[in-house]
Amino acid sequence: MPLTKIADFKIERLEILGADGRCDEALVPVISKEKMLEIYRMLVLIRVFDEKAFKLQRQGRLGTYPQILGQEATQIVPPMCLEKKDWLIPTYRGQGSYFARGMPLVNSLLYWGGDDRGAKLPDGQNDMIFAIPVGSHLTHAVGVAMAAQYRKDSAVALTYLGDGASSKGDFYEAMNFAGVYKAPVIFFVENNQWAISVSRKTQTSAQTIAQKAIGCGLSGIQVDGNDVFAVYRAVQEAIARARRGDGASVIEAETYRLGDHTTADDSSRYRSKEEIDLWKDRDPIARFRVFLTAQNVLTEDADLEVRRAAEEKVRSAIDEYESVPEPNPLSMFELIYGEPTWNILEQRAEFERYWASGSSRRETLASAGEGRFP
Amino acid sequence: MPELNLAQSINQALHQAMKTDDRIVILGEDVGVNGGVFRITDGLQKAFGAERVIDTPLAELGIVGVSVGMAAYGLKPICEIQFDGFLPSVMDQVINHFGRLRQRSQGKHAAGLILRSPHGGMVHAPEHHSESPEAYFAHTPGIKVVIPSTPKDAKGLMLAAIQCPDPVVFFEPKRIYRSIKENVPDESYEVAIGKARVAREGKDATVISWGALVHTCLEAAQKLQGEGVDVEVIDLRTLSPIDIGAILTSVSKTGHAVIAQEAPKTCSLASEISALIHERALLKLQAPVRRVTGWDTRTPLFRLEKYYFPDAARIAAAVRETMSF
Ligand SMILES: Cc1ncc(C[n+]2csc(CCOP(=O)(O)OP(=O)(O)O)c2C)c(N)n1
Ligand SMILES: [Mg+2]
Numbered sequence: 001m002p003l004t005k006i007a008d009f010k011i012e013r014l015e016i017l018g019a020d021g022r023c024d025e026a027l028v029p030v031i032s033k034e035k036m037l038e039i040y041r042m043l044v045l046i047r048v049f050d051e052k053a054f055k056l057q058r059q060g061r062l063g064t065y066p067q068i069l070g071q072e073a074t075q076i077v078p079p080m081c082l083e084k085k086d087w088l089i090p091t092y093r094g095q096g097s098y099f100a101r102g103m104p105l106v107n108s109l110l111y112w113g114g115d116d117r118g119a120k121l122p123d124g125q126n127d128m129i130f131a132i133p134v135g136s137h138l139t140h141a142v143g144v145a146m147a148a149q150y151r152k153d154s155a156v157a158l159t160y161l162g163d164g165a166s167s168k169g170d171f172y173e174a175m176n177f178a179g180v181y182k183a184p185v186i187f188f189v190e191n192n193q194w195a196i197s198v199s200r201k202t203q204t205s206a207q208t209i210a211q212k213a214i215g216c217g218l219s220g221i222q223v224d225g226n227d228v229f230a231v232y233r234a235v236q237e238a239i240a241r242a243r244r245g246d247g248a249s250v251i252e253a254e255t256y257r258l259g260d261h262t263t264a265d266d267s268s269r270y271r272s273k274e275e276i277d278l279w280k281d282r283d284p285i286a287r288f289r290v291f292l293t294a295q296n297v298l299t300e301d302a303d304l305e306v307r308r309a310a311e312e313k314v315r316s317a318i319d320e321y322e323s324v325p326e327p328n329p330l331s332m333f334e335l336i337y338g339e340p341t342w343n344i345l346e347q348r349a350e351f352e353r354y355w356a357s358g359s360s361r362r363e364t365l366a367s368a369g370e371g372r373f374p
Numbered sequence: 375m376p377e378l379n380l381a382q383s384i385n386q387a388l389h390q391a392m393k394t395d396d397r398i399v400i401l402g403e404d405v406g407v408n409g410g411v412f413r414i415t416d417g418l419q420k421a422f423g424a425e426r427v428i429d430t431p432l433a434e435l436g437i438v439g440v441s442v443g444m445a446a447y448g449l450k451p452i453c454e455i456q457f458d459g460f461l462p463s464v465m466d467q468v469i470n471h472f473g474r475l476r477q478r479s480q481g482k483h484a485a486g487l488i489l490r491s492p493h494g495g496m497v498h499a500p501e502h503h504s505e506s507p508e509a510y511f512a513h514t515p516g517i518k519v520v521i522p523s524t525p526k527d528a529k530g531l532m533l534a535a536i537q538c539p540d541p542v543v544f545f546e547p548k549r550i551y552r553s554i555k556e557n558v559p560d561e562s563y564e565v566a567i568g569k570a571r572v573a574r575e576g577k578d579a580t581v582i583s584w585g586a587l588v589h590t591c592l593e594a595a596q597k598l599q600g601e602g603v604d605v606e607v608i609d610l611r612t613l614s615p616i617d618i619g620a621i622l623t624s625v626s627k628t629g630h631a632v633i634a635q636e637a638p639k640t641c642s643l644a645s646e647i648s649a650l651i652h653e654r655a656l657l658k659l660q661a662p663v664r665r666v667t668g669w670d671t672r673t674p675l676f677r678l679e680k681y682y683f684p685d686a687a688r689i690a691a692a693v694r695e696t697m698s699f
Contacts (some may be wrong), residue, residue: 063500116677133502167432195403197404203432233667269408
């Protein structure tokens with residue numbers, strides 16, 4: 001019996017807008033000028049936010065913060081392809097994606113400032129709170145998609161993961177469920193080349209992360225993640241496929257984490273300045289700006305105005321953050337159960353008595369110890 | 375004898391043991407080039423190579439499962455789970471495999487591995503980085519659970535864990551990784567697993583604790599000394615098996631016992647210790663045992679963590695209450 005080929009696979013890579021701002025006209029997605037400007041404004045704004053949040057952390061006004069510098073296109077563009085009825089299930093490096101869905105900036109500041117109230121999504125927004133344990137949210141996205149399918153809502157779920165997260169068993173399980181049930185879900189892999197100090201090569205010996213889709217019967221594609229148009233087009237197509245009932249997709253977007261893993265990390269321990277410089281030249285915002293300017297969609301004056309407006313919005317978000325009163329300690333005992341159980345009620349009362357009793361309580365409260373954490 | 379902090383003393387123990395024991399392999403996320411996010415494995419990959427100090431893909435269950443296989447083959451894997459909050463995903467390997475491999479294989483294999491993880495809160499860390507999951511492990515048959523509270527004990531316990539034929543879960547109190555220093559002997563020595571330490575002698579009340587909170591208990595004892603209450607502080611050091619002898623000796627002397635832990639109260643290690651004392655020393659007690667714990671809630675984000683974790687004042691108040699029972 002001869003060997004016969006029974007299946008054949010290929011993985012494509014999509015690039016539309018080059019680092020020099022020139023683009024492949026045949027592939028440019030249809031986007032109105034107004035929408036392009038909206039995308040640009042969001043990109044600029046989230047970069048300003050990221051820079052300011054980083055500074056706040058350095059000044060002791062914010063806790064550990066995960067920068068998104070360099071990943072603005074992958075953060076902002078995919079959620080902008082969703083409809084209101086759809087769901088976003090992001091990661092902890094997700095301030096941009098939440099913002100693009102309409103979450104106020106102040107929420108991200110509150111959350112990374114150690115205040116649980118930051119995790120409250122606006123009413124009517126169909127998204128989930130991100131998970132800190134890497135990859136553990138991916139099956140949730142499939143569940144959301146299967147529930148939408150059951151309800152015949154034609155809503156889709158867009159979920160994010162990193163190159164590191166693609167190593168978790170959860171990713172395989174999620175893709176496999178999505179494949180078996182043709183769930184309307186999009187796995188958007190933000191491959192920023194690093195998982196803290198571990199390089200993309202150490203995560204998998206597969207040539208691409210996109211090809212992991214094949215093993216579960218999903219569509220897989222790699223895109224230039226610093227290319228607004230490539231990201232937009234790939235996400236649009238995946239969403240359309242999901243809505244048609246043609247199943248789930250994996251989009252591997254290649255980008256780069258220009259900052260440290262978080263403000264607690266020092267990436268000079270494990271990567272070179274040359275590598276960072278190489279990726280700085282592939283900046284997603286700069287090339288989009290070149291394109292918009294060349295197309296006369298954006299003038300120099302308008303660009304200055306975009307920046308000024310961004311600075312102002314971010315400043316007012318910071319002002320708001322810093323004027324929010326301290327959280328009430330009694331909130332610790334809320335929302336543990338639908339109705340509090342006896343032990344919660346008893347412990348809450350114990351805490352209340354104790355808190356009220358000690359006038360020196362505030363001074364005697366332990367201060368935070370020394371620690372490093374990513 | 376140099377002064378070392380807890381992070382350095384564990385690093386030294388690993389370094390010294392790896393020099394002479396080629397069974398030891400270290401694996402985990404960021405443990406190699408980066409030396410671990412807390413730098414506990416700093417310099418080890420340089421010294422012993424990437425074959426022995428392995429930067430793994432991001433997959434906790436994989437890290438622990440692979441370690442079980444290596445241990446079955448006769449190696450001594452020391453794996454790191456980067457944070458306490460990411461331990462839940464490895465429980466399948468802990469409960470269904472390494473805790474029971476010796477008996478399941480009718481004695482052919484034992485998973486004599488070491489699973490290291492930071493422990494506890496109060497470092498203003500993000501969500502899921504301040505957990506105290508020791509009870510899940512101490513509840514599991516077949517594994518030993520240790521947690522040092524001093525640099526000297528950290529080195530001795532690590533070296534004892536490496537010699538231990540059983541799997542050892544080794545918790546490291548992250549709040550005091552760097553804040554406490556003491557002279558640590560250069561040579562190799564072991565601190566016996568299963569033995570508690572009297573961190574402070576006293577005759578009126580016993581406070582039992584472990585990890586970073588031991589130091590908070592010592593603070594509370596200092597406070598109470600001024601009020602004429604002489605507190606004995608027991609640093610458990612090993613959470614499974616519990617040093618029942620040390621606890622009963624102290625409680626029989628003082629007649630008052632308070633247990634302090636960062637973890638939530640219900641079904642916790644404090645519950646177990648309280649039950650043991652009541653079962654075995656009821657007639658020596660002058661008051662019921664009290665537990666001072668984190669609340670039965672999720673660990674809040676860091677703005678509120680000072681209200682969640684017991685502090686010296688709360689521990690002292692519990693001692694006063696037992697004394698005036
Ligand atoms: C299950 C789990 N293990 C470890 C960590 C600690 N940690 C936080 S982010 C991270 C790297 C994640 O890399 P990647 O998925 O590529 O996402 P990126 O941070 O690059 O956005 C690690 C190891 C975690 N949060 N969850
Ligand atoms: Mg990454």
